[in-house]
Amino acid sequence: MDAVYEGFIRQIAKESLEGTLGGDIKDAVALDKRRQKLQREIAVLEKKVRGEKQFNRQVELNSQLKGCEENEKPHEFSFVKSGYIQ
Numbered sequence: 001m002d003a004v005y006e007g008f009i010r011q012i013a014k015e016s017l018e019g020t021l022g023g024d025i026k027d028a029v030a031l032d033k034r035r036q037k038l039q040r041e042i043a044v045l046e047k048k049v050r051g052e053k054q055f056n057r058q059v060e061l062n063s064q065l066k067g068c069e070e071n072e073k074p075h076e077f078s079f080v081k082s083g084y085i086q
Contacts (some may be wrong), residue, residue, distance in 0.1 A: 006025045009025055010025075013032075035072060038068055038071055038072040039072065041068050042065060042068050042069060042072065045061055045064055045065040045068060046065060048061050049061045049062055049065065
């Protein structure tokens with residue numbers, strides 16, 4: 001019954017759970033929540049950079065933004081996209 005439920009959930013949430021092949025559904029949901037949180041943080045930082053007039057502060061915000069963007073891409077997704085995991 002769990003496998004049927006998990007299959008149903010994966011069909012509904014195709015894109016958001018796509019990067020987790022064969023993993024536990026709880027892990028996939030937690031990973032998706034983390035990804036969404038990072039995307040919100042990135043959007044906030046991008047808005048702050050655009051609105052900031054001081055160059056030094058822009059540089060500081062850009063370094064934070066770059067760190068968030070790197071954290072957004074978990075290793076699991078990069079392996080799936082590059083073809084290492086099939």
